[in-house]
Amino acid sequence: xxxxxxxxxxxxxxxxxxxxxxxxxxxxxxxxxxxxxxxxxxxxxxxxxxxxxxxxxxxxxxxxxxxxxxxxxxxxxxxxxxxxxxxxxxxxxxxxxxxxxxxxxxxxxxxxxxxxxxxxxxxxxxxxxxxxxxxxxxxxxxxxxxxxxxx
Numbered sequence: 001x002x003x004x005x006x007x008x009x010x011x012x013x014x015x016x017x018x019x020x021x022x023x024x025x026x027x028x029x030x031x032x033x034x035x036x037x038x039x040x041x042x043x044x045x046x047x048x049x050x051x052x053x054x055x056x057x058x059x060x061x062x063x064x065x066x067x068x069x070x071x072x073x074x075x076x077x078x079x080x081x082x083x084x085x086x087x088x089x090x091x092x093x094x095x096x097x098x099x100x101x102x103x104x105x106x107x108x109x110x111x112x113x114x115x116x117x118x119x120x121x122x123x124x125x126x127x128x129x130x131x132x133x134x135x136x137x138x139x140x141x142x143x144x145x146x147x148x149x150x151x
Contacts, residue, residue, distance in 0.1 A: 002149055006134040012042050015136070015148070016049020019123070022145040023054060023076070023106055030105045031144070032119065034112030037127025042134050043110040044082070046125070050108065051078050063110075068095045077103040083111040092117075123148075 006012045023031060033050075035043040048060040055073050063069040063082040071078040079097060086092075092115075097107055112121070124139040140149050 002138045002140075004136050004138065005130070006042070006136060008133075009045065012045055012134060013049045016046050017053045018148040019046075019145065020050045020053035022147045023050070023104075025147075026144050028104075028122070028144065030107070031123070032107045032121045033109070034119075034121040034124040035108065035110045035127070036113045036124070038129065039084075041127035041129060042136075043127060047080055047108050047110065051080070054078070072103065075103055077101055077105050079105065079107045081107065081109045083109065083114040086111075086114065 004015070006015065019033070035046065037043055044062045051060045051071055054076060056071050056078075058071075060071070060080070061069050063080055067082060067086055069080045071080070079095065081092070081095065081097075109115070109119070109121075112119070112124070120141075122140075122142050123145055124141070126137040126139075128135045128137075138145075138149065143149075
């Protein structure tokens with residue numbers, strides 16, 4: 001576990017860049033990232049940064065109402081899930097997160113603390129507001145995110 005204080009959006013964007021670099025270098029085909037924290041803590045901002053730094057040039061929309069947005073680029077499929085408005089485990093079944101694909105599959109789940117079923121994660125980031133800054137707690141369960149955890 002590692003804690004980092006993020007003074008501004010640039011610092012959060014930099015964390016997204018580091019995560020994206022690690023995703024591109026990790027040989028694992030399926031990676032799951034869980035994001036937790038209050039409204040406005042930076043979960044969607046970080047997700048936008050990760051997907052953009054991986055090479056997506058379009059808009060990264062918040063899936064607050066759609067629950068899931070998919071982004072396919074190069075050899076990567078990002079599934080961006082937002083469980084803020086979800087109380088049903090069946091909601092996840094609709095998106096078939098465990099489907100087979102020839103692409104590297106990256107699942108990013110905002111509000112993962114609302115999951116009713118246990119899903120294994122590779123990386124968990126917990127956001128907290130502290131004095132107009134963000135503090136994040138990073139749990140790299142499988143020691144995959146070396147660029148992120150060594151910085």
